[in-house]
Amino acid sequence: MADNKKTKVLFVCLGNICRSPMAEAVLRHKAEEQGLGGIVEAGSCGTGDWHLGHSPHEGTRRMLDAAGISCQGMISTLVSRQALEQADYIVCMDEKNEQDVRELLREWSIEPDGELLRFMELLPGQERAGVPDPYYTGDFEETFRLVNVGCDRLLSLIKNDQARLAGHARV
Template identity: 65%
Template structure:
């Protein structure tokens, strides 16, 4: 891989979907020997959980899969995220709308691609990753996140290989 690739996952509160995706992508990148090439982070558009560790359901699913979430704390998406990321991956259309508004209002020019997570899984009928904070189905989220993160790494390897 020619250079570092920056990925930021964005959801609403940064305690369920986006930290799960951050942890899973880090884990999968390490398994592929890409831990030095792929820089992963996550953030939220809402400030309700700032500083909180991932949700108990997210931690439970990551523990089951043997995936670390050590040191992760909820935070807001910021200008730096939007300007430096090669991929800004939002979990649903509401997150996309919020991020597009932050970009517009801040006069930000993103260097990377803004995409909805489910674009990585075109065979799935879902439009967005369901929020397990409301559905309670953290296993479904982990399944979708794992498949989507594999697809994202495949894309990164194709687009950034030297």
């Protein structure tokens, strides 16, 4: 993450219609609100191909709309080699997504430059290993609550990294 380089965040879930597009939209929105839109680039993808080309799930859109957050133009995509290679942060929404990403990294012989983490690592003290998938639970409110707080923490990490790197560049 060098000076004047965008920090690229890639959120990964199963079908890329609920959790990861919600996190992508929330992070973009928060970055813009904090004047970081020029430094933070958010994206999302899925490990499964069932919903490729689909818009975010109705429940995700409903939660984002209620919060005044746009997901316009977002469609489900499959995780790609290029996306994993270019990400500064690869944020997996649960353990299975993380396992799938690690398997792809091995299969494609990729050593990511960025940090691979599970979303819930951004929320210490939580008993959950992963963000519950509202496609199965139906609880989009709980998912939005976790995503909202986690994206605040992720932006703090990004700001700290940018400040640290900017300080090293001046030395």
